[in-house]
Amino acid sequence: MGFLQGPALLPVTFPEPPQLDVVPSCKWLLSVYSQDILARLEDIKAHITSTYGSILKMDSTKKITKKLAGTAKRTALWLTSVGNEHGQILISVLTAQEGAGLDRMASDLVKRYEKAGVDPPVALYVDCGCCAEAAETTKLQARFSGWPQLLVRLDIWHFMQRLALGCTTNAHQL
Structure with missing residues (x-):
């Protein structure tokens, strides 16, 4: 109103607003998004x-596999993931048993580092199977044999649990 009542040389007229475009359907939007x-x-x-x-951390859990539904239900018992020091998941595998399929996962991860020309990791933290006598090679060291300098160690969470239980063994001495 203030604009209309102000001084002007010519009378002010406004054009009619344009007609609204038809809004695309939900199916169309999903189709375009999928194509993108x-x-x-x-x-x-x-x-x-x-x-x-x-620095990598490998951990296995059953919690995720219990959430599978539909045809995927009861097809896997373990989810094993390898993450980095920033909490990013590098690789995961669903398996029917703990330990099965981990050889292929480990070899694929080693190949991925080699193909990218990235320096291999220096440490791998795990929840079990990390320690052996000095002359022995653990299963994990054998799995990651492409990285001979890799240190396999017990992660801090599981170390604290074992410490709290008073676990003293040759592999995990206090």
């Missing part, structure tokens, strides 16, 4: 597989 994702799929894969770390 598929067009960038190689970039997304490259971004996901370009995550590395110098």
Whole structure:
């Protein structure tokens, strides 16, 4: 109103507003979004597989597999993941038994580091199977044989649990 009542040389007229466009349907929006994702799929894969770390942590859990539903229900018992020092997951595998399928996961992770030309990690923290007598090689050291300098150690959480229980063995001496 203030604009209309102000001094002007010519009378002010406004055009009618344009007609509103029809809003696309939900199916159309999902279709366009899916096509956009598929067009960038190689970039997304490259971004996901370009995550590395110098300190790794490997852990297995049953909690995730209990949440599987539908046809996937009861197809796996363990989820084993390897993460880096920033908490990013580098690789995961669903298995029917603990330990099964980990050889392939480990060899694929070693190959991924080699193909990228990234320095191998210096330490791997795990919840079990980390320690052996000086002359022995653990299963994990054998799995990650592509990284001969890799130190396999018990992670701090499981060390605290064992310490609290008073666990003193040759492998985990206090």
